[in-house]
Amino acid sequence: MTATLDILERLIGFDTVSRNSNLELAAYAEAFLMERGFAVMRLPSPDGSKAGIYAEKGPAGQGVLLSAHTDVVPVDGQDWSRDPFQMIMDGDRVYGRGTTDMKGYVASVLALADRAARADLKEPLKIALSYDEEIGCVGIQEMLERLAPLIGRPRACFVGEPTEMKVATGHKGKAALRAVCHGQSGHSALAPDYTNALHLAGDFLAELRALQDDLEANGARDAAYAVPYSTVHAGMLNGGTALNIVPDRAEMTFEYRHLAADRSEDILARIRAAAEKISNRYPAQEARIEVEQYNAYPGLDVPAGSPIIAFAQKLARSNGTTKVAFGTEAGFFDRLGVPTVVCGPGSMEGQGHKPDEYLELSQLAACDAMMDRILEDLTR
Numbered sequence: 001m002t003a004t005l006d007i008l009e010r011l012i013g014f015d016t017v018s019r020n021s022n023l024e025l026a027a028y029a030e031a032f033l034m035e036r037g038f039a040v041m042r043l044p045s046p047d048g049s050k051a052g053i054y055a056e057k058g059p060a061g062q063g064v065l066l067s068a069h070t071d072v073v074p075v076d077g078q079d080w081s082r083d084p085f086q087m088i089m090d091g092d093r094v095y096g097r098g099t100t101d102m103k104g105y106v107a108s109v110l111a112l113a114d115r116a117a118r119a120d121l122k123e124p125l126k127i128a129l130s131y132d133e134e135i136g137c138v139g140i141q142e143m144l145e146r147l148a149p150l151i152g153r154p155r156a157c158f159v160g161e162p163t164e165m166k167v168a169t170g171h172k173g174k175a176a177l178r179a180v181c182h183g184q185s186g187h188s189a190l191a192p193d194y195t196n197a198l199h200l201a202g203d204f205l206a207e208l209r210a211l212q213d214d215l216e217a218n219g220a221r222d223a224a225y226a227v228p229y230s231t232v233h234a235g236m237l238n239g240g241t242a243l244n245i246v247p248d249r250a251e252m253t254f255e256y257r258h259l260a261a262d263r264s265e266d267i268l269a270r271i272r273a274a275a276e277k278i279s280n281r282y283p284a285q286e287a288r289i290e291v292e293q294y295n296a297y298p299g300l301d302v303p304a305g306s307p308i309i310a311f312a313q314k315l316a317r318s319n320g321t322t323k324v325a326f327g328t329e330a331g332f333f334d335r336l337g338v339p340t341v342v343c344g345p346g347s348m349e350g351q352g353h354k355p356d357e358y359l360e361l362s363q364l365a366a367c368d369a370m371m372d373r374i375l376e377d378l379t380r
Contacts, residue, residue: 069133100346105160160344173299298331
């Protein structure tokens with residue numbers, strides 16, 4: 001595991017919080033892989049400030065794809081007892097931002113690439129590293145058009161988000177939306193003569209809560225999730241400029257996270273219908289609610305009995321399966337027809353996104369062992 005830890009130390013040293021560039025880390029990974037004989041393609045973001053990496057080594061064929069993101073969440077406002085961008089070993093743990101989510105996995109993948117460089121591969125080892133996953137899987141969406149023809153159709157894809165090395169076969173999809181409520185501005189002494197945009201927002205919020213109640217009572221259910229139904233959540237509401245002015249604009253940011261059996265387009269249609277219903281309650285011409293979906297990613301729902309499950313369990317030495325509460329990039333690969341699971345070291349619930357983020361060395365060792373089995377499988 002020494003090589004993996006050496007690589008992890010370098011990775012932690014790159015401050016790749018999503019608001020920052022990841023180009024230094026991308027250049028490090030690119031050079032590392034090229035030095036080991038991988039064919040490497042850099043996939044820049046539209047503005048060039050960030051980059052994804054695709055790398056491949058071995059003869060043409062399906063092979064196995066290993067996927068990870070290189071960005072991490074911020075440390076602002078968190079009470080760290082150590083430098084978050086310096087790897088620190090303490091007992092059976094290694095500390096630093098991204099150790100669990102998910103630079104530990106990236107380090108294990110790069111260490112595997114080093115071993116694969118000296119192996120007689122019978123199938124290709126494929127590696128995809130993305131950016132801006134933490135802000136809603138943005139990077140993979142920007143990369144996908146160029147990435148899809150490069151990866152082809154691997155027979156298996158492992159997305160290494162932290163699952164404690166359990167094989168995760170599902171997570172919910174998500175859509176992020178913005179509702180802009182328009183009313184009329186006027187003096188608050190004459191408030192009844194005007195349409196208050198915050199009133200539209202309040203009525204719309206009540207409709208979202210009613211939708212949540214209906215999804216809980218009548219929507220699809222999956223007991224494998226901690227919250228076994230689709231959810232609707234309002235996160236931000238802003239409106240008004242002064243107490244004595246009737247606000248003519250209010251903005252709400254909200255989301256829904258849906259099970260595979262609850263189609264995203266159906267939930268979105270219900271939300272738009274609710275916005276129209278509220279708008280029609282108010283006689284003023286200006287009164288309306290505009291709903292915009294500004295981001296979304298697909299869920300993952302691997303059918304029971306799929307060959308990828310048994311294959312992943314064999315490689316991870318893990319019995320049974322799990323489903324995770326958080327989103328990943330796995331759904332994008334699944335939509336390309338690539339058999340995909342989520343499996344990686346660490347615990348999102350226990351360590352991910354928290355101050356003094358750490359990774360148990362036993363988890364990293366288990367991940368390295370899985371990588372050894374992948375290499376063995378590719379050299380048969």
